[in-house]
Amino acid sequence: MSTVAVLMGGWSPEREVSLVSGKACAQGLREGGHAVIEYDVKRDLKALIDFLRPAAGRGPDVVFNALHGKYGEDGCIQGVLEILAVPYTHSGVLASALAMDKPMSRHVFTSVGIRVADGKVVERRSLASGDPMPRPYVVKPIDQGSSVGVHIVREGDNLAAVEAAEAAFGERVLVERFVPGRELTVAVMGDKAIAVTELRPRTRFYDYEAKYTDGITEHLVPAPVPPEVYEQARQWALQAHQALGCDGLSRADLRWDDGQPGTSGLVMLELNTQPGMTPLSLAPEQAKWAGISWPELMNWMVDHARRPA
Template sequence: MAKRVAVLMGGPSAEREVSLTSGAACAAAIRELGHEVVEIDPRLGEQGLVALVQALTPKPDVVFNALHGRWGEDGCVQGLLDLLGVPYTHSGLLASAVAMDKPMAKQVFESAGLQVPGGLTVSCAELSAGDPLARPYVAKPLNEGSSVGVRIVREGDNRAPLDPKSWGFGERILVEPFIAGHELTVGVMGDRPLAVTELRPHQGFYDYEAKYTEGRTEHLVPAPVPPKIYEAALEAAATAHRALGCRGVSRADFRWTPEEGEAGLYILEVNTQPGMTPLSLVPEQAQHLGMTFSELVGWMLEHAACD
């Protein structure tokens, strides 16, 4: 039966452009499935919230949430949709909020028996005053996605770890030891881990540009890692999905140090609303398993829910 589907896309976060691309691809797939689509680009602030509520009136049958980053992925929009009683794709308010808060998510992963990098949170002033950890280490915002703001501080770098004047991601910063090795990622669909992809940027690390610029990163699916590591990554992604209370589709990111075997597999974070762009990883893994992009989007609509 045809449904009226509102696709939330764009929004005010640092990942706005990626969200617009994801939203456009999902809207096209939803139309292909025979549903009516209303595309909504919500804005930040009181008037933006009013406009969003107005755009969702009359209530759609379901919301496809293609927003990325803060406000759209951290529980804020999820809470509004819960109040309105509108089913939506991806995780609910609590799972979204906890996953987006990287230090809190690490505590959840550790309690579930997963291995995470060590580290601590520091202030901008503390980081700009000197190294809180031995180099190399990673400094990242507490609640951004798509590697926005992530910096690797290496031995021999001439610049200071942080310039407080140019840092625009909050007063507190997560600092973790740099985990050498392979970049792995696993999509989870419901209670099923999909596949393991290894990501090999042609230069630098897997940052925002490497994620969303065609030709910058090689995607190897299935990842050419030992079978034990492959299975361990699948299991760890499913465990993290359950531990956070995720629903729908999520994606877990890992670093693996081969010299340490299974003990070298570290979970970094879970993305509760992974990208749905032409270069995105979950659609690629679904295709590897024989599922088309439209079928994936249709499954997500069927499993939309409201807390």
Template sequence: MTPLRILVLYGGPSVEREVSLVSGEACAEALRSLGHEVELFDFTGDAVALVEALETRPAVVFNALHGRYGEDGCIQGLLDLMRIPYSHSGRLASALAMDKAAAKQVLEAAGLRCPGGAVMARENVLGGDPLPRPYVVKPVCEGSSMGVVIVRHGDNDLPFTHDDWPFGEAVLVEPYIQGRELTVSVMEDHALAVTELRPRQGFYDYTAKYTEGKTDHILPAPVSSRIYEAAMAQAVAAHKALGCRGVSRADFRYDEEQDSEEDNGLYLLEVNTQPGMTPLSLVPEQAAHLGLPFAELVQWMVEQASCD
């Protein structure tokens, strides 16, 4: 293995900044352990400073950013212009996957089942229930379950007020799919495993994802081999439909009451093109389950780096 000069982008100005900082530090440490020359760059939103850092021409950029600007095609477009190879998906796949409404259209056209629903104006959601309860409201372009609210029967309040929705004027509203939370990591053309996520309280929101002890990860997921294989196949199909590169992770709801020979009860919720690489993250956990150590996973991601 030839040592490379690698720039790790982390931090970022999005609401997922803290997670990105942990991911970036972990990946930088792994790359250094393999003999690479690694520099960490905390992207705060200053594009001029970022361009200056990139003008040193690193061999590869490891993109450990999450959320807006780092995961939505913006950074990818800049790196494409500068012809610097980078990890994870390219600008089009990144932009598509971050826009949940656009991604849903692509995934459904590929034959994958997603929850129904529609993008609505914030004012319309505030005017009363836009769907029969229970339903879910979420930002169109955020990750890590930021801003996601489940509105259930008996809830007295609307999902947000005029003053506490910082995610723009568009709101994605979907019917709530009952059942179990499953997730599948994909490495280019094959799925790793299926994990069931069991939050100890509430649902699998930002706190449940990134706070130790809040969620049990059941690996492998205790589902039938038919459901296990179907989830893995659908995750790979979603990765390909969006044009993803390197690692992605697909999240599902599995409605056991719907499960039959004709209907497996799986609903694809979303595809994450830059999954977390923290000590609690699912991709490293599934890779380790298959015998792939964290450092080797990160090295593989570097080897997949390219630009469009």
């Protein structure tokens, strides 16, 4: 078996989630027979390089990337690993960058016939001048994950408060029409979409708290939706994975307006190249439903690691 370095932590708003993911993955890798080194990534490139390519002795055989958010899943850490020619899990530089940039991934999705919600990129400060589209609509940072910074603007909501909250994430935001109905997600392993899960949060929407707090969201797998919706969601998830050029494991998030006929109310929201790997996370849950144990999933990811030339 391999010596696997699990990169976790980082300094994005998703640091705590990454630490939980990393610890869980490290345990699964050990159960799968690997020697595991856990590494909490700091903003110190030299230290990371020295760890991966030590002057004396051999570095890890494979990096398991359990980082979430900016610098961990947007192509940055992937670029470092490519330069060092260290094999690593999940997607490469371009796919990671495209998926993390929500406006760019929307362009890719629509280019291959995947429907997205009506939306546009606006200057954050323009929100202070009034609504960019009829309410309800969704305001989200263009390059964050785990629903960090996402706001649904409904009638009576204070738009100035939303604009102020978005200030931490840059000068531009993505504004999308709010799609009522049901939240769906599909994990993809390589060339196969595993299953469709419906998420029923007990909060107003599936936000950061609902994702990572036990008991707040009900997970229904397989999702109790019509067969044509189920299959369309799986097909789009795999299509999006392939169109972005993803490798290994990914997870697509969708909304389905069940008040519309057939699949006409289904839209793609985004694709996650580094889906959560916590005990509450959706991709491992779908793998388990499909009969893939936690150590088996970890071994599959190591076996399918990218190997830079």
